[in-house]
Amino acid sequence: MKRREKLIGIIAPIVMFLLLFALWEVVLKVFDIPRWILPGPIAIFQSMIVNFMDFWPHIWMSIVTIFSGFAIAVPIGIVLAALITNYKLLNAALDPYIIFLVVTPLVTLVPLLMYFLGFGINVRIIAVIIQSFAIVNMNAATGFNNVERIRLELMSSVRANRLQAFSRVIFPSSLPDVFTGIKLCGIFATTACVSVEYVGGNEGLGSQIIRYTQFINTEKAFACIFFVAIIGITLYSLISFAEKKIIKWSI
């Protein structure tokens, strides 16, 4: 029974995927939509493979930006959450700014960041960090604050100090929330990276999407969008996999 469910979980999305793309092709044929407005998925896949070497440097650049920004944002978010949930003053001082960072669309800051720091990959990584650490921070802080009281009492009953209580009870208890934050961070990092690449420079998939669209080369633009999607899905799947391995107890 369980194996069957697993099998369905793998097959159903693939069937759906094929159906969607088949529908897409059919619609293009029936309404006779020209290729330069909307190419079909087959043409896009062809372009992804045939022109792969043209895309590759930009794919790699985006991967490096997303993954390094993500890898820095996650620990910053978690450590900051640990600090603000332990020290009320720090929380009061920082809380409004973290909300500010979450709700402000990053694209509004990017031109200024580039004005200050130039167009290199460092700016893009910084932008990714700024956009994505706050969401980890918010979710982790929620987790740290919502640990069952009875578990904290258990730690009081053995006179645990703050560090012991945090490492033995608070952190593991809040791992489900922390992972929600990390997943969102992965999504935010991908979005942020492409947004920054849109705004400036000529490196990364975002810049290529803009370029090919301007040249009405929609096939290649779509190819880049698909690569972005693949990177995003891969990152998300990696996080989900890690979550399943680490949080075995919460089924």
Next chain:
Amino acid sequence: MQEPKIKFNNVTKIFKTNRQTITAVKDVSFNIDEGDFVSLIGPSGCGKSTVIRLLDDIIKPTQGDIYIDGEAIPKRKKISPEQIKKMGFIFQQPNLLPWMTVRQNVSLPLKVFGLKGKKWDDNVDRLIEMVGMTEYENAYPTEISGGMVQRVGVIRAMVHDPEILLMDEPFGALDEMTREQLNIELLDIWRKTKKTIIFITHNVEEAILLSSKSYVMGTNPGRIVAEVDIDLPRPRTLDMIITKKFIEYEEELTNLIGEIDLSKIK
């Protein structure tokens, strides 16, 4: 005269929230001698859980003093390591940590107290064996039954060899049969180890079966309203429940608790 093991001297605890002030317990005073098995019984909201949380320094009293072996628990500072190690707290829910195995859960207090070495490892083995869980020591809490989980909760509180056990309605969530069995096991542990036990319950039968003395608590504010010595022979067994004396105690305690409920309605 021998020093009482535990002494409460006019202890009051007031909880203040933004909306209201609640007096959880008011002017609670009692002495408990070493090796006694005492029960606190009363309706919900009478502050019985608050009493043992005050003793275990989970919360601080608003007024009054609490002594263990004649030594006061500090009013502002944390309780001393020596004092806290004298006590083991058993929670209403088993409160095991689901990411740890049975053995890791039992060992948790040792880790936090920094108690290492063969003596303590052996103690873990001995306790796990005592409750018949040796086979399951590497199982996770979700993999074992409710009764087993609660046994683990009990021995976790005993692993650092405390002199006092504080039990907060420990078997309240279990079915009747498992509960009776665990009560008998608890009496056995008490007889062998001579620990001082404060046992909280709202079950009259359980209070009489287990304890030598029962404090009846009332609500609004939480306070001790009566003290009843349970003069039944030891060792206690389940068939005592139908004896005349047992039933008399049951009536007495039920009436005392009933009066509290009546006064609340009035």
